[in-house]
Amino acid sequence: MPLMKIHVRKGRSPEQIATLMDSIHVAMVRSFDVPERDRYQILFEHEHSHFCAQDTGLSIERTDNVLLLEVVSRPRSKEQKTAFYANLCDDLTRNCSIAPTDVMISFVENTDADWSFGHGRPQFLTGEL
Amino acid sequence: MPLMKIHVRKGRSPEQIATLMDSIHVAMVRSFDVPERDRYQILFEHEHSHFCAQDTGLSIERTDNVLLLEVVSRPRSKEQKTAFYANLCDDLTRNCSIAPTDVMISFVENTDADWSFGHGRPQFLTGEL
Amino acid sequence: MPLMKIHVRKGRSPEQIATLMDSIHVAMVRSFDVPERDRYQILFEHEHSHFCAQDTGLSIERTDNVLLLEVVSRPRSKEQKTAFYANLCDDLTRNCSIAPTDVMISFVENTDADWSFGHGRPQFLTGEL
Numbered sequence: 471m472p473l474m475k476i477h478v479r480k481g482r483s484p485e486q487i488a489t490l491m492d493s494i495h496v497a498m499v500r501s502f503d504v505p506e507r508d509r510y511q512i513l514f515e516h517e518h519s520h521f522c523a524q525d526t527g528l529s530i531e532r533t534d535n536v537l538l539l540e541v542v543s544r545p546r547s548k549e550q551k552t553a554f555y556a557n558l559c560d561d562l563t564r565n566c567s568i569a570p571t572d573v574m575i576s577f578v579e580n581t582d583a584d585w586s587f588g589h590g591r592p593q594f595l596t597g598e599l
Numbered sequence: 600m601p602l603m604k605i606h607v608r609k610g611r612s613p614e615q616i617a618t619l620m621d622s623i624h625v626a627m628v629r630s631f632d633v634p635e636r637d638r639y640q641i642l643f644e645h646e647h648s649h650f651c652a653q654d655t656g657l658s659i660e661r662t663d664n665v666l667l668l669e670v671v672s673r674p675r676s677k678e679q680k681t682a683f684y685a686n687l688c689d690d691l692t693r694n695c696s697i698a699p700t701d702v703m704i705s706f707v708e709n710t711d712a713d714w715s716f717g718h719g720r721p722q723f724l725t726g727e728l
Numbered sequence: 729m730p731l732m733k734i735h736v737r738k739g740r741s742p743e744q745i746a747t748l749m750d751s752i753h754v755a756m757v758r759s760f761d762v763p764e765r766d767r768y769q770i771l772f773e774h775e776h777s778h779f780c781a782q783d784t785g786l787s788i789e790r791t792d793n794v795l796l797l798e799v800v801s802r803p804r805s806k807e808q809k810t811a812f813y814a815n816l817c818d819d820l821t822r823n824c825s826i827a828p829t830d831v832m833i834s835f836v837e838n839t840d841a842d843w844s845f846g847h848g849r850p851q852f853l854t855g856e857l
């Protein structure tokens with residue numbers, strides 16, 4: 471159920487985008503122990519001028535590979551989030567040649583009543599999930 | 600005040616998009632008992648490859664009509680959200696021929712201080728709303 | 729760290745967009761007392777038909793300059809948010825000729841564990857920030 475909103479700059483091939491989305495999904499499933507088909511992703515491609523990611527003074531150098539991932543999810547523990555950050559960077563380095571310095575993540579949490587996956591029903595409340 | 604971010608795939612006509620946005624607004628007003636002009640909507644059209652919505656194992660079949668609605672709102676009760684999910688699917692079926700299997704919704708809640716509708720003021724704190 | 733998602737209608741020049749993004753950043757730094765390089769911004773340009781912002785009955789007239797700013801941030805006080813709303817409108821009027829009637833803002837809050845700025849680490853938890 472996490473909803474993953476992926477922000478990148480323009481310039482990737484369709485194959486690169488597919489591999490990127492796949493890699494993010496695999497890292498998420500591995501970190502949160504959710505069903506394989508718990509996949510809800512939107513990828514946005516932005517002009518360089520429209521997407522700015524500096525570093526809060528952390529001396530992190532960004533390239534045009536920079537990626538910002540917004541996650542909307544029911545609550546996850548600090549440990550799960552921390553594991554996800556590390557797993558995601560590992561997978562993006564290996565599969566997409568995106569350096570850990572180019573990966574930024576932001577979570578927002580919600581609750582069981584906040585999701586309907588179809589049929590106009592809140593599946594976490596009805597017991598279907 | 601709910602902010603409605605509507606995600607669809609490319610391929611709808613301007614008329615279909617207008618009807619879709621109108622229908623979502625009507626279902627929202629009916630479900631949350633807010634003023635008619637409480638309308639704040641952004642519609643995003645995505646490439647098929649950039650928008651993925653599976654089913655968490657719920658055996659829900661999606662089509663190219665798939666719609667994901669993100670709602671940002673002050674707190675609403677479980678009952679109000681549940682009513683909205685059902686009302687929205689009813690209206691989208693009737694007005695837009697979008698099946699309830701193609702409608703996914705995700706809420707995020709915030710508070711009174713989190714909104715300014717103009718003039719640089721927080722209208723829920725100033726008593727204007 | 730606030731993530732700023734800026735929604736406008738199409739029709740601005742690259743220079744106007746750059747000035748707009750700069751102005752929002754300056755107002756944010758001034759209001760929240762964060763580092764200068766705490767800059768994370770995405771600007772979305774929407775078709776008129778795809779971006780609707782009415783007024784909840786507040787008699788606020790919008791023009792094509794209308795701007796909706798979504799902020800994702802760790803908790804900020806009511807006073808900080810209120811100051812930001814006013815500062816932002818001041819700066820947008822002066823620098824961008826955007827009237828306070830055209831500026832709408834919505835906050836969503838999260839926590840320390842919800843941010844990774846790079847390296848696959850949660851910098852607010854590790855003590856790096």
